[in-house]
């Protein structure tokens with residue numbers, strides 16, 4: 456039976472919440488364990504569906520994995536397969552991150568092509584062009600990309616057409632075991648790319664330029680297993696900041712990395728959220744009405760596309776008109792249509808611009824999560840709305856938010872997860 460998240464709006468948030476490890480750092484780092492033979496211990500791993508899919512994929516390839524609370528022990532001594540099956544890739548696009556490591560270490564890989572997804576077409580041409588440039592022979596057949604490099608990969612100069620996060624990660628991993636030097640121009644600068652680079656460095660990789668647009672990698676004969684603690688999830692942190700901005704109240708966020716959120720924090724402060732931070736703790740208070748602020752999503756350090764939907768909800772609560780421009784994905788406004796069903800005044804001007812007239816009241820409704828962050832935005836809208844919001848298709852949220860219902864309930868939100876039939880029972884018992 457379908458599960459739903461039910462939010463009774465109108466509660467201000469109050470209390471403390473702990474941020475989990477970053478999904479988008481954990482996934483490439485798990486893939487990178489394929490680059491060396493031996494045992495790895497990874498800490499602060501978030502318990503998410505995407506992490507389970509990646510560990511299932513590594514197990515399919517032959518890795519042994521033991522999970523203990525937020526730590527994962529990964530043993531890559533007996534990798535027996537080099538194929539990422541469609542069943543796993545279709546569940547999670549980031550499965551494509553095993554392509555670079557498998558090809559670099561085993562000189563061959565067969566990975567199902569991810570295809571499009573609800574937020575955009577999302578091709579992987581930069582990944583493939585880069586690997587081809589490094590000497591891989593690639594063939595697309597039957598929905599799979601089959602890659603081989605019988606004499607190993609060779610270091611090259613690669614210019615990405617866009618600072619793609621996972622293309623930078625795939626190529627950086629591949630380059631650590633290539634012969635000679637690789638230079639990645641127009642590389643992604645996201646903190647999760649830097650975290651992967653740091654993990655590779657602890658494995659012995661020679662990498663310079665992390666966090667800049669040019670990354671230099673000197674290939675080595677081999678790497679060693681290592682331990683690593685996953686960085687805080689900046690998107691989860693930003694989601695809590697936006698929850699308090701939308702619903703009002705005062706919260707303390709622990710275990711965060713405020714340095715990774717400077718653009719988001721500045722934008723929210725411009726909108727009137729009071730924010731301060733010290734070490735890994737962020738304090739946020741919403742006591743006055745929000746002001747409308749315009750945003751343009753952009754690669755790091757710009758405003759992250761993964762927080763655009765949540766920010767749109769804040770702007771429905773702000774005084775004035777906000778223009779939201781999405782530049783990363785061509786179809787990432789599906790939440791706007793659901794928010795309109797809750798009474799939000801949003802006009803879409805083409806596929807990449809949304810104009811939000813704030814200040815009106817949202818009213819609870821039955822809505823549908825179309826992707827992970829759209830799902831988060833609907834929960835936030837439910838917190839700010841009057842009455843009951845029922846969010847459907849919550850499996851999207853399970854991909855990337857650890858215990859979001861429990862965490863928001865801990866902040867005083869009236870929120871619960873129910874099976875569809877429990878909801879029906881409740882409705883009739885009223």
Ligand SMILES: CC(=O)N[C@H]1[C@@H](OP(=O)(O)OP(=O)(O)OC[C@H]2O[C@@H](n3ccc(=O)[nH]c3=O)[C@H](O)[C@@H]2O)O[C@H](CO)[C@@H](O)[C@@H]1O
Pocket residue numbers: 479482549575576577578579580581582583617618619620621622647760761783784785
């Ligand atoms: C697992 C992970 O880390 N996911 C993140 C990663 O996704 P992901 O790495 O898939 O996103 P990219 O940075 O690659 O995508 C950015 C843009 O480049 C385009 N593109 C990308 C690769 C390519 O070969 N060809 C191409 O045209 C995409 O279609 C998109 O329009 O970065 C996105 C942008 O910050 C985030 O929203 C995702 O949460």
Ligand SMILES: C=C(OP(=O)(O)O)C(=O)O
Pocket residue numbers: 548549761827828855
């Ligand atoms: C788009 C996202 O993830 P993915 O790249 O895994 O689809 C996201 O985390 O918002």
